[in-house]
Amino acid sequence: MERVEAVSTSQSVKAEEDYYLITDGKNSLFIKSDLLVMLVFSHGSTVAEDIFREIFNTEEFSTEVKEEVQITPQFTSFRVEKDGQIFENGILIYSPEKEEKKEENSERPVHSFAEKGISLPVVVRVFSRQIPLSQIDSIGESSEILISQSDNIDAELLVNGEVIGKAVLTKDKENFRLKIVELLI
Missing domain, CATH: 2.30.330 (Surface presentation of antigens (SPOA))
Incomplete structure (x- = not known):
């Protein structure tokens, strides 16, 4: 069972852990390698790519492993609990479109992830x-x-x-x- 919680990032942090990166050159999805291994066993070998397709609605992307990630406030960070283990910054999403839309209409923040059917906890x-x-x-x-x-x-x-x-x-x-x-x- 997974529990995913969005976490606000107010300052830049360097994560010196391996992340699996999926990117189309503009949008990026990072998943901690340890978490990805657990997700692959429970959801299949294409779980990360499936998440990327669902969020960004694209089939064009590349993958690589990053040994460290500079997490900035422009990222949407998720704390993930999987099988009793907690992964701080387990999933990271970066989308410049989200930032552009937010700047265009600062009175009404746009949460493109809600449009993609991803559920987030509401406080x-x-x-x-x-x-x-x-x-x-x-x-x-x-x-x-x-x-x-x-x-x-x-x-x-x-x-x-x-x-x-x-x-x-x-x-x-x-x-x-x-x-x-x-x-x-």
């Missing part, structure tokens, strides 16, 4: 607060922080650390309901 952020370091020591397991006295709480939907929508969380007797107010994608 519902209902509370964000900055707490002075001096108060962090006083917070423990039994601490309670009041979020709201209202039955309606504003929330944000995030994918890969980016806000993709706004919502309202409503308490309905014993349950909570999330009403999407605005989508930004």
